[in-house]
Amino acid sequence: MDMVQGNMLLAYALAAVIALVVLIAKFKMNPFIVLIVVSVLLGFAVGMPMEGIVKSYEKGVGGALGHIALVIGLGTMFGKMMAESGAAERIANTLITAFGPKNVHWAMMVVALIVGLPVFFEVGFVLLIPIAFNVARRTGTSMILVGIPMVAGLSVVHGLIPPHPAALYAVTAYNADIGRTIVYALIVGIPTAIIAGPLFAKLISKFVFPDPKNPLMVQFADQDGVPDEQRDLPGLGITLATIMLPVVLMLLGSWADVFFAPKSFFNDLLRLAGNSVIALLIGALVSFYTFGKLRGFQREAILKFTNECVAPIAGIILIVGAGAGFGQILKDSNISGAIVGLATDANLSPLVLGWFVAALIRVATGSATVAMITACGIVAPIVSSVAGTRPELMVLATGAGSLILSHVNDAGFWLVKEYFNMTVAETFKTWTVCETLISVVALLLTLALATVL
Numbered sequence: 001m002d003m004v005q006g007n008m009l010l011a012y013a014l015a016a017v018i019a020l021v022v023l024i025a026k027f028k029m030n031p032f033i034v035l036i037v038v039s040v041l042l043g044f045a046v047g048m049p050m051e052g053i054v055k056s057y058e059k060g061v062g063g064a065l066g067h068i069a070l071v072i073g074l075g076t077m078f079g080k081m082m083a084e085s086g087a088a089e090r091i092a093n094t095l096i097t098a099f100g101p102k103n104v105h106w107a108m109m110v111v112a113l114i115v116g117l118p119v120f121f122e123v124g125f126v127l128l129i130p131i132a133f134n135v136a137r138r139t140g141t142s143m144i145l146v147g148i149p150m151v152a153g154l155s156v157v158h159g160l161i162p163p164h165p166a167a168l169y170a171v172t173a174y175n176a177d178i179g180r181t182i183v184y185a186l187i188v189g190i191p192t193a194i195i196a197g198p199l200f201a202k203l204i205s206k207f208v209f210p211d212p213k214n215p216l217m218v219q220f221a222d223q224d225g226v227p228d229e230q231r232d233l234p235g236l237g238i239t240l241a242t243i244m245l246p247v248v249l250m251l252l253g254s255w256a257d258v259f260f261a262p263k264s265f266f267n268d269l270l271r272l273a274g275n276s277v278i279a280l281l282i283g284a285l286v287s288f289y290t291f292g293k294l295r296g297f298q299r300e301a302i303l304k305f306t307n308e309c310v311a312p313i314a315g316i317i318l319i320v321g322a323g324a325g326f327g328q329i330l331k332d333s334n335i336s337g338a339i340v341g342l343a344t345d346a347n348l349s350p351l352v353l354g355w356f357v358a359a360l361i362r363v364a365t366g367s368a369t370v371a372m373i374t375a376c377g378i379v380a381p382i383v384s385s386v387a388g389t390r391p392e393l394m395v396l397a398t399g400a401g402s403l404i405l406s407h408v409n410d411a412g413f414w415l416v417k418e419y420f421n422m423t424v425a426e427t428f429k430t431w432t433v434c435e436t437l438i439s440v441v442a443l444l445l446t447l448a449l450a451t452v453l
Contacts, residue, residue: 003047009338013330016042017360024366031366032315035322039329046333053329060328061321064373067277068169068324069317073310074280075163078246078287079124080309081302085291086233087242088115089131094236101139105149108132109197112153113190114240117247121158121368121412122316125151129419133214143214143420144205144430151416152197152434159368159399160192160442161185163246166372168276170398173376174383176391178274179254182247184392185399188445196437208429214421234295242290246283250274316369323361323370327377337381350389351397351450354379355443358401366410371402393450400442406435 004012016038023034036057043053082088091111099107111131116124128150136146162168162178162185171178252259253274260267272278292302358375362368375398383389406413407428417427 003334004045005334006338009046009333009335012042012046013335013338021363032318032322035319035326035370039322039326042326043329043333046335048329048333052332056328056332057325060325060331060377063328064169064324065317065321067172068320068369068373070277071163071168071280072313072317072320074277074284076309076313077306078280078284080305081284081287081291082115082243083126084297084305085295087239087291088128090233090236090239091115091243093233096135101141104135104139104141105145105198105201108135108146109149109153109193112150113157113193114243116154116157117161117163117243121154122415124154124158125412125415125419128154142205143210144208145201147416147420148201148204148430148434149193149197151412151431152200152438153193155368155403155412155435155438156189156193156196156442159372159403159438160189160396163250163276163280166369166402167395167399169373170376170395173380174391174394176395177254178276179251181392181395182251184446184449185396188396188442188449192438192442192445195441196434200434200437204430204433208422208426210420210422210426234291238290238294242283242287245286246276246279249279249282250276253279319367320369320373323367324373324377326370327374330374331377335378349447350379350383351393351443351447354394354398355401355439358398359404359439362402363405363407366406366413368399368402372398375401390450390453393446393453396446396449397443400439400446402439403435403442404439406432 019038020034023029023038024031039057040053043056044050048056088111091114095107095111096104099110108128108131112124112128115128129147132143132146132150135141136143158164158166160167162171162182167181167185168178170176171181251274253271256262256267256270256274260270273282288302292305297305354375357378358371361374362371379394379398383391383394413427413431416422416431417424420427420430422430
């Protein structure tokens, strides 16, 4: 069977994406299974050698998870220690005091940007939602006004700013400098979070009113009857230092040549410490002391915390791997080459292409991480073939696309719906619009940044 060529490759790719959307969203099938089935069928349909389809898929899965699984595991353990020690509550309470009760929506965005740096969206959400409930109850504020800025902040750092796994993968795929990527991501991400967070929340909270009888709020707010301000929480200084440690290490690693001669022992050591896996490992180990031992937890308790948080991430890891395998099939079947050729012929901006491809995969799979990883595999060849394309901006554009139009096939959609006690329609009006705002605004700011660099 001869390999399919030209526009038919694009037709098969479109059919595969539509199949993913229909099977996951309409028929409620498991995304992990669907990604494998569609990938294998796509490889068969375009004429890949049958003995090579599974090998190609396994290559994509293994190549992604060799790095991603480590980062997900370490980041989740780090987040668990923050939750158990009260470190996140310390940051939130300090900011809320500083901002005042009338500006709690701004405080929640800021705390989400800070706390979201080392953890996955779902981990950050579960970690911060008790704080959001307490803030809403104590100030008499709508959960929409408090919660939307929180999820906007978490989403921005999840999609745009290393050390999140997808952003780190994109940095590697595009051969971007991680230090510059973080700086550009902050320039784009902060105003994006402001627009899609506090400003949008202020507007939409006037039109959407979730049922105030929220059973989850009753469960989480004023836990054990002890107000947050009366709990024994860790100090702000040690909390911030621990959370920011992995980010600082990664920044120092990318600037190793500034401090030490290239290829010298200390240069290599700084680069090793700045590797995302090692930086998160160091951060997790430090958290076992600062958020664990110093908070009175024994080794048995810390072991229990780390064991408890590993099981829930198994599904995330499987779906991430499955998405990377789908991306490898697209690459090995030359579909990515066909898309690159089409974009080149149409003189389409690589930044816009990266955003668009990631947006398609996001809508199909419901996962921002899978969308970003898959899109990188398709679009990365353009960076080397189109002069003047900054790889750091490609990371941001692809990340922006991966956040668009969260709907019923996204775990985040249901998290927000259930915890905020909203209907499906209310969730579309708030969370889905918030995510789409983030995607579009971040793309526009990235394009603007490209014109001045």
